[in-house]
Amino acid sequence: xxxxxxxxxxxxxxxxxxxxxxxxxxxxxxxxxxxxxxxxxxxxxxxxxxxxxxxxxxxxxxxxxxxxxxxxxxxxxxxxxxxxxxxxxxxxxxxxxxxxxxxxxxxxxxxxxxxxxxxxxxxxxxxxxxxxxxxxxxxxxxxxxxxxxxxxxxxxxxxxxxxxxxxxxxxxxxxxxxxxxxxxxxxxxxxxxxxxxxxxxxxx
Numbered sequence: 001x002x003x004x005x006x007x008x009x010x011x012x013x014x015x016x017x018x019x020x021x022x023x024x025x026x027x028x029x030x031x032x033x034x035x036x037x038x039x040x041x042x043x044x045x046x047x048x049x050x051x052x053x054x055x056x057x058x059x060x061x062x063x064x065x066x067x068x069x070x071x072x073x074x075x076x077x078x079x080x081x082x083x084x085x086x087x088x089x090x091x092x093x094x095x096x097x098x099x100x101x102x103x104x105x106x107x108x109x110x111x112x113x114x115x116x117x118x119x120x121x122x123x124x125x126x127x128x129x130x131x132x133x134x135x136x137x138x139x140x141x142x143x144x145x146x147x148x149x150x151x152x153x154x155x156x157x158x159x160x161x162x163x164x165x166x167x168x169x170x171x172x173x174x175x176x177x178x179x180x181x182x183x184x185x186x187x188x189x190x191x192x193x194x195x196x197x198x199x200x201x202x203x204x
Contacts, residue, residue, distance in 0.1 A: 006135045007040075007043075020040075020138035020140060021100060029172050029180070031156060037073075037100040038141045039106055040072065046066055049063060052146040057150065075102075079093070081189065090117065113127050114142065115131070154166050172193075177197055181197070
Protein backbone atom coordinates (compact mmCIF):
# COMPACT_ATOMS: atom_id res chain seq x y z
CA UNK A 1 0.00 0.00 0.00
CA UNK A 2 1.23 3.52 -0.72
CA UNK A 3 0.34 6.97 0.55
CA UNK A 4 -2.12 7.67 -2.29
CA UNK A 5 -4.12 4.41 -2.50
CA UNK A 6 -7.24 5.95 -0.96
CA UNK A 7 -6.99 9.11 -3.04
CA UNK A 8 -6.43 7.15 -6.25
CA UNK A 9 -9.31 4.77 -5.54
CA UNK A 10 -11.60 7.78 -5.11
CA UNK A 11 -10.35 9.21 -8.41
CA UNK A 12 -10.96 5.85 -10.11
CA UNK A 13 -14.54 6.09 -8.84
CA UNK A 14 -15.05 9.43 -10.56
CA UNK A 15 -14.11 11.96 -7.87
CA UNK A 16 -11.75 14.81 -8.72
CA UNK A 17 -11.09 17.00 -5.67
CA UNK A 18 -10.21 14.76 -2.73
CA UNK A 19 -9.36 16.31 0.60
CA UNK A 20 -7.89 14.75 3.72
CA UNK A 21 -9.22 15.90 7.09
CA UNK A 22 -7.85 15.36 10.59
CA UNK A 23 -8.16 16.97 13.99
CA UNK A 24 -5.82 17.96 16.80
CA UNK A 25 -6.62 18.62 20.42
CA UNK A 26 -9.58 16.46 21.35
CA UNK A 27 -8.02 15.43 24.65
CA UNK A 28 -6.62 18.61 26.28
CA UNK A 29 -8.23 20.36 29.23
CA UNK A 30 -7.87 23.79 27.64
CA UNK A 31 -7.99 25.57 24.32
CA UNK A 32 -9.90 24.90 21.11
CA UNK A 33 -10.05 21.70 19.10
CA UNK A 34 -8.56 22.19 15.64
CA UNK A 35 -9.06 20.47 12.29
CA UNK A 36 -7.44 20.89 8.91
CA UNK A 37 -8.43 19.98 5.37
CA UNK A 38 -5.86 19.50 2.60
CA UNK A 39 -6.14 18.80 -1.12
CA UNK A 40 -2.76 17.65 -2.48
CA UNK A 41 -1.74 17.54 -6.14
CA UNK A 42 -2.20 14.05 -7.56
CA UNK A 43 0.48 11.61 -6.33
CA UNK A 44 2.72 14.43 -5.11
CA UNK A 45 4.91 12.97 -2.37
CA UNK A 46 6.04 15.40 0.34
CA UNK A 47 9.27 14.05 1.82
CA UNK A 48 9.01 13.30 5.54
CA UNK A 49 5.23 13.50 5.81
CA UNK A 50 3.75 11.24 8.48
CA UNK A 51 1.23 11.10 11.29
CA UNK A 52 1.91 14.35 13.18
CA UNK A 53 2.23 12.50 16.50
CA UNK A 54 5.27 10.63 15.14
CA UNK A 55 7.12 13.81 14.18
CA UNK A 56 9.12 16.26 16.27
CA UNK A 57 7.78 19.77 16.70
CA UNK A 58 10.66 21.12 14.58
CA UNK A 59 9.85 18.66 11.78
CA UNK A 60 6.12 19.50 11.90
CA UNK A 61 6.89 23.21 11.66
CA UNK A 62 9.11 22.64 8.60
CA UNK A 63 6.52 20.40 6.94
CA UNK A 64 3.77 22.94 7.62
CA UNK A 65 5.48 25.38 5.27
CA UNK A 66 6.03 22.72 2.60
CA UNK A 67 2.43 21.46 2.79
CA UNK A 68 0.87 24.91 2.57
CA UNK A 69 3.13 25.78 -0.37
CA UNK A 70 2.44 22.50 -2.20
CA UNK A 71 -1.27 21.90 -1.59
CA UNK A 72 -3.86 22.77 -4.23
CA UNK A 73 -5.96 24.04 -1.35
CA UNK A 74 -5.77 23.91 2.44
CA UNK A 75 -7.77 25.27 5.35
CA UNK A 76 -7.73 25.16 9.15
CA UNK A 77 -10.81 25.43 11.36
CA UNK A 78 -11.44 25.18 15.07
CA UNK A 79 -14.15 25.07 17.70
CA UNK A 80 -13.64 27.07 20.87
CA UNK A 81 -13.52 25.78 24.42
CA UNK A 82 -16.95 27.34 25.06
CA UNK A 83 -18.36 25.51 22.04
CA UNK A 84 -16.82 22.29 23.36
CA UNK A 85 -18.55 22.84 26.71
CA UNK A 86 -21.85 23.64 24.98
CA UNK A 87 -22.12 20.83 22.42
CA UNK A 88 -19.52 18.24 23.66
CA UNK A 89 -16.11 17.40 22.26
CA UNK A 90 -17.31 15.04 19.51
CA UNK A 91 -19.73 17.56 18.03
CA UNK A 92 -17.17 20.35 18.43
CA UNK A 93 -14.63 18.23 16.55
CA UNK A 94 -17.16 17.74 13.74
CA UNK A 95 -17.79 21.49 13.75
CA UNK A 96 -14.06 22.20 13.39
CA UNK A 97 -13.89 19.70 10.53
CA UNK A 98 -16.82 21.35 8.74
CA UNK A 99 -15.22 24.76 9.15
CA UNK A 100 -11.95 23.45 7.73
CA UNK A 101 -13.72 21.77 4.80
CA UNK A 102 -15.87 24.83 4.10
CA UNK A 103 -12.76 27.03 4.14
CA UNK A 104 -11.13 25.29 1.18
CA UNK A 105 -10.90 27.53 -1.88
CA UNK A 106 -11.27 24.48 -4.10
CA UNK A 107 -14.55 22.75 -3.26
CA UNK A 108 -13.87 19.05 -2.59
CA UNK A 109 -16.19 16.36 -3.91
CA UNK A 110 -14.75 13.64 -1.66
CA UNK A 111 -13.31 13.69 1.86
CA UNK A 112 -11.03 11.18 3.57
CA UNK A 113 -11.46 11.59 7.33
CA UNK A 114 -9.31 10.12 10.08
CA UNK A 115 -11.38 8.21 12.62
CA UNK A 116 -14.46 6.05 12.99
CA UNK A 117 -17.22 8.64 13.51
CA UNK A 118 -18.87 10.31 10.54
CA UNK A 119 -18.99 14.13 10.42
CA UNK A 120 -21.62 15.85 8.26
CA UNK A 121 -19.43 17.68 5.75
CA UNK A 122 -21.81 18.06 2.83
CA UNK A 123 -19.56 15.95 0.58
CA UNK A 124 -19.10 12.21 0.09
CA UNK A 125 -16.97 11.04 3.02
CA UNK A 126 -14.88 7.98 3.76
CA UNK A 127 -13.70 7.20 7.28
CA UNK A 128 -10.24 5.69 7.69
CA UNK A 129 -9.13 4.44 11.10
CA UNK A 130 -5.52 5.52 11.69
CA UNK A 131 -5.84 7.42 8.44
CA UNK A 132 -3.02 9.79 9.37
CA UNK A 133 -0.65 6.82 8.89
CA UNK A 134 -2.32 5.57 5.69
CA UNK A 135 -3.26 8.58 3.56
CA UNK A 136 -0.97 11.41 2.41
CA UNK A 137 -3.85 13.90 2.46
CA UNK A 138 -4.89 13.01 6.01
CA UNK A 139 -1.28 13.00 7.23
CA UNK A 140 -0.82 16.49 5.76
CA UNK A 141 -4.02 17.64 7.47
CA UNK A 142 -2.88 16.18 10.80
CA UNK A 143 0.31 18.24 10.61
CA UNK A 144 -1.49 21.50 9.78
CA UNK A 145 -4.02 20.97 12.56
CA UNK A 146 -1.37 20.13 15.16
CA UNK A 147 0.96 23.00 14.26
CA UNK A 148 -1.91 25.50 14.15
CA UNK A 149 -3.16 24.45 17.56
CA UNK A 150 0.31 24.48 19.13
CA UNK A 151 0.95 27.97 17.78
CA UNK A 152 -2.25 29.20 19.39
CA UNK A 153 -1.34 27.58 22.70
CA UNK A 154 1.96 29.46 22.67
CA UNK A 155 -0.02 32.69 22.27
CA UNK A 156 -2.41 31.68 25.07
CA UNK A 157 0.62 31.00 27.26
CA UNK A 158 1.55 34.69 26.97
CA UNK A 159 -1.91 35.70 28.22
CA UNK A 160 -2.07 33.16 31.06
CA UNK A 161 1.59 32.41 31.89
CA UNK A 162 0.77 30.93 35.29
CA UNK A 163 -0.60 27.77 33.61
CA UNK A 164 2.56 27.17 31.50
CA UNK A 165 0.55 26.24 28.40
CA UNK A 166 3.71 26.38 26.26
CA UNK A 167 4.99 23.29 28.08
CA UNK A 168 1.91 21.04 27.97
CA UNK A 169 -0.31 22.63 25.27
CA UNK A 170 -3.34 22.23 27.55
CA UNK A 171 -3.05 18.47 27.99
CA UNK A 172 -3.73 17.00 31.43
CA UNK A 173 -0.15 16.53 32.58
CA UNK A 174 0.83 16.37 36.24
CA UNK A 175 2.17 19.94 35.98
CA UNK A 176 -1.04 21.24 34.39
CA UNK A 177 -3.20 19.50 36.99
CA UNK A 178 -1.10 20.93 39.80
CA UNK A 179 -1.41 24.47 38.38
CA UNK A 180 -5.16 24.05 37.87
CA UNK A 181 -5.61 23.13 41.51
CA UNK A 182 -3.49 26.12 42.53
CA UNK A 183 -5.06 28.79 40.30
CA UNK A 184 -8.45 27.35 39.33
CA UNK A 185 -9.75 27.36 35.75
CA UNK A 186 -8.93 30.13 33.28
CA UNK A 187 -11.32 31.43 30.60
CA UNK A 188 -9.70 29.07 28.07
CA UNK A 189 -10.23 25.90 30.10
CA UNK A 190 -12.90 23.41 29.05
CA UNK A 191 -15.08 23.45 32.14
CA UNK A 192 -16.75 20.12 31.30
CA UNK A 193 -13.33 18.46 31.24
CA UNK A 194 -12.40 19.58 34.77
CA UNK A 195 -15.04 17.85 36.89
CA UNK A 196 -12.79 14.94 37.88
CA UNK A 197 -10.00 17.33 38.81
CA UNK A 198 -11.83 20.23 40.45
CA UNK A 199 -15.33 18.85 41.12
CA UNK A 200 -18.74 19.73 39.71
CA UNK A 201 -18.52 23.29 41.01
CA UNK A 202 -16.31 24.39 38.09
CA UNK A 203 -19.34 24.29 35.80
CA UNK A 204 -21.45 26.51 37.99
